[in-house]
Every structure is written in C-alpha cells, then in structure tokens.
Amino acid sequence: MTEARKRTYLSPPDTGPEERRLLLDAFDSNWVAPLGPHVDAFEREFADAVGLPHAVALSSGTAALHLALVILGIGRGDDVVTSTMTFAATANVIAYVGANPVFVDVSPDTWALDPDLLEELLKRRAGSGRQVSAVIAVDLYGQCAHYARLTDICSRYGVPLVEDAAEALGATYGSQRAGVFGECAAFSFNGNKIITTGGGGMLVSHRGDLVERARHLAAQARDPAPHYQHSQIGFNYRLSNLLAAVGRGQLRSLPGKLERRRAINDRYKRELAALAGVTFMPEAEYGRSNCWLTCITVAPDRFGATRGDIRRQLESENIEARPLWKPMHLQPVFARCEMHGGSVSEDLFERGLCLPSGSSLTADEQATVIGVLARTPAITQSARGAAHA
Numbered sequence: 189m190t191e192a193r194k195r196t197y198l199s200p201p202d203t204g205p206e207e208r209r210l211l212l213d214a215f216d217s218n219w220v221a222p223l224g225p226h227v228d229a230f231e232r233e234f235a236d237a238v239g240l241p242h243a244v245a246l247s248s249g250t251a252a253l254h255l256a257l258v259i260l261g262i263g264r265g266d267d268v269v270t271s272t273m274t275f276a277a278t279a280n281v282i283a284y285v286g287a288n289p290v291f292v293d294v295s296p297d298t299w300a301l302d303p304d305l306l307e308e309l310l311k312r313r314a315g316s317g318r319q320v321s322a323v324i325a326v327d328l329y330g331q332c333a334h335y336a337r338l339t340d341i342c343s344r345y346g347v348p349l350v351e352d353a354a355e356a357l358g359a360t361y362g363s364q365r366a367g368v369f370g371e372c373a374a375f376s377f378n379g380n381k382i383i384t385t386g387g388g389g390m391l392v393s394h395r396g397d398l399v400e401r402a403r404h405l406a407a408q409a410r411d412p413a414p415h416y417q418h419s420q421i422g423f424n425y426r427l428s429n430l431l432a433a434v435g436r437g438q439l440r441s442l443p444g445k446l447e448r449r450r451a452i453n454d455r456y457k458r459e460l461a462a463l464a465g466v467t468f469m470p471e472a473e474y475g476r477s478n479c480w481l482t483c484i485t486v487a488p489d490r491f492g493a494t495r496g497d498i499r500r501q502l503e504s505e506n507i508e509a510r511p512l513w514k515p516m517h518l519q520p521v522f523a524r525c526e527m528h529g530g531s532v533s534e535d536l537f538e539r540g541l542c543l544p545s546g547s548s549l550t551a552d553e554q555a556t557v558i559g560v561l562a563r564t565p566a567i568t569q570s571a572r573g574a575a576h577a
C-alpha cells in the first residue's frame with residue numbers, strides 16, 4: 189500500500205524557535221494571564237510595525253472589529269456599509285451591535301469595496317436623510333482597498349471609516365502600511381494568517397482615546413475601584429500573555445514571511461502563465477499586497493475545466509485549496525440585507541480559487557500544486573469522455 193501524501197494546507201502556522209523561547213519565558217514568569225509584560229511589549233512592537241502610536245491586543249480579529257464599532261458609538265438601528273466580498277466576521281460584528289449591514293460590491297481591479305458604488309450610495313443617502321453610520325473597508329487577501337478614494341468619500345459625507353486589515357499585515361498603500369487609514373483598524377492572528385498567535389487580534393488607531401476605550405471595554409469595563417464596579421457593559425476580549433509572547437516572535441519574522449509569500453506568488457504567476465483561462469488576482473498599482481493568499485480565477489471554456497475540477501483534483505492529492513469568500517449578500521443569514529451591485533463578487537465566487545500560499549510551503553509542495561493545475565484539463569476531459577463512452 190502506498191503511503192498517503194502529507195497534507196498541504198492553504199496557509200498553516202509557520203513558527204520557529206524564537207516563538208518557543210518567548211512562550212516558555214512567559215510561562216516561566218508565571219504571567220499566565222490575559223495581561224503581562226509580553227502583552228504590553230507586543231502592543232508597542234505591533235504599533236511600531238504598522239506605523240501608529242496606539243494598539244490594544246485582543247482575543248481575535250472579530251473582537252477587534254466588534255470593539256471598533258462599539259467605540260465609534262455604532263448601535264441599534266444604524267446602517268453600516270461593508271464590502272460583500274469578505275469573511276463573515278466583518279458582517280457579523282455589525283449584527284452584534286444591533287446595526288444593519290449594507291453590502292456593496294467590489295471593483296474588478298482590486299477585489300475591494302468599489303469607491304464609485306460607495307459614493308453613489310452615500311450621495312443618495314445624504315439626499316434621503318438616512319445617513320450611514322460607518323463604513324468598514326476590507327483589505328482582501330492582503331491587498332489594501334483604494335484608500336485615497338475611500339477616505340476622501342467618507343470624509344466628504346462625514347462617515348467614519350474602519351479598516352478590516354485582518355488579512356493585510358505588511359501590505360502597503362503608497363508609502364503607508366495597512367492599518368493606518370481609518371479611525372481604527374483590526375488585525376487577526378488566527379492560525380491561517382501571515383502571523384499567528386493561535387488565535388488573537390489587535391485594534392490599532394492614531395487616536396489614543398479610542399484605543400483606551402477599547403482596552404477598558406475588553407477587560408469587562410471594570411471601573412477603577414478596589415471592589416468590582418461596572419458602569420458599562422464590557423467584554424472579556426483580552427489576549428493572553430502566553431499568546432502575546434508567540435505573537436512577538438512571529439512579528440520578528442514578518443519581513444521573511446512577506447518575502448516568502450511574495451516568492452510563492454511570483455512562482456505561481458511564472459509557472460502557470462502558459463495556462464489559458466487562468467487569471468491571477470490583480471495587484472493594484474497604488475500599493476503592494478502582502479500576498480497572504482495567491483488567488484486565481486478560472487474561465488472554464490478557455491481552461492478546459494472549472495475551478496471546482498481543480499479543487500477536487502488538488503484534494504485527491506491531499507492538497508487544500510478553497511473557493512474565494514462566498515459574498516455576504518449570497519449568505520442565507522444576510523439574504524435580507526440591503527445590497528448594491530453584486531455581479532463582480534458573484535463572478536469571483538463562481539470562478540475563484542485560493543491556492544496553498546503559506547510561508548512554510550516547500551518548493552516540492554508548490555511544484556506538485558502547479559503540476560496538478562497543469563494536468564487538470566486533460567484529466568477532466570478524459571473523465572468526461574469515459575463517462576460518455
């Protein structure tokens with residue numbers, strides 16, 4: 189019996205001896221708690237890496253987005269606009285505060301919130317007197333949204349902008365890094381992200397008052413008193429000191445991880461260039477993606493197989509690949525929400541696939557992925573031929 193091929197994951201954790209050393213240091217210090225010296229240091233080092241003065245470490249990117257809305261005063265009955273092309277957490281947090289998600293399609297050239305559609309919507313709303321309370325822009329698959337346009341539109345209509353940079357640590361827009369564009373921004377350290385704490389997040393802002401409010405709410409909104417006193421509803425959203433120690437180690441290796449993901453993306457582009465009907469996610473001229481995931485779209489009539497055929501063929505070799513995010517306006521749970529446009533994201537979902545892109549992907553693993561893609565049309569056609577025989 190042949191042994192099964194070791195599984196190749198989409199974007200697994202990539203950790204090293206430095207994380208282990210820092211984790212053991214945290215453990216041995218007995219700061220085994222949701223606060224401690226590694227949390228403080230991680231916040232400082234992370235804020236520096238993004239280029240902002242304030243950061244608070246939290247238990248997830250979702251917690252960071254949730255608190256972003258709470259500290260901006262978004263609540264029941266408010267309308268919050270976001271890109272339909274995202275992970276569910278972006279939309280869920282709008283529901284957590286009792287607000288209504290309003291979804292907008294993405295631009296075909298960035299896969300991020302379409303500024304023209306947003307402007308049209310805010311203009312119409314301003315005329316109708318039903319203002320939007322906030323906009324959450326998503327830096328999809330590690331590429332910044334079009335912030336020159338989005339910040340201009342939001343400021344003209346007086347709507348606060350939140351940046352969902354969960355996937356975009358290390359990406360740039362012009363000379364600035366992802367995370368600096370909104371009132372505040374959320375990052376994720378989930379196991380599949382470019383750096384991980386095994387679960388965690390960070391809220392960053394140029395405004396110290398916002399970050400301090402989030403810090404207070406994240407620690408159960410405990411008032412300064414010797415007894416337990418609370419004047420507001422709080423949350424238990426702090427990051428463990430153990431996990432912050434891992435995050436510090438991960439952050440130190442961020443430059444190498446960015447280089448590695450870019451090299452993986454370059455190789456896919458180089459070696460798959462000859463395949464008709466395979467197109468890569470466009471990289472906008474205004475910045476540099478962190479190449480979190482390499483994404484393709486497949487035109488079945490030109491390629492000779494669908495993205496589903498590719499995914500199944502990769503799976504048969506024990507390789508994980510995933511369709512692009514299913515747009516929020518197509519999700520049963522958000523089916524009744526307001527939606528503007530939709531054809532771009534629907535097409536991306538229909539034809540898009542994320543390829544294994546982790547910084548620990550080996551050259552051999554990537555060669556196998558590339559080989560499977562190249563063989564898929566012939567395998568699919570011969571399987572179809574056999575079915576018809």
Ligand SMILES: Cc1ncc(COP(=O)(O)O)c(C=O)c1O
Nearest residue numbers: 248249250275277354376377378
């Ligand atoms: C775009 C986006 N927003 C939010 C999140 C939520 O982050 P977390 O899983 O850390 O809660 C994620 C990833 O998981 C994401 O990809």
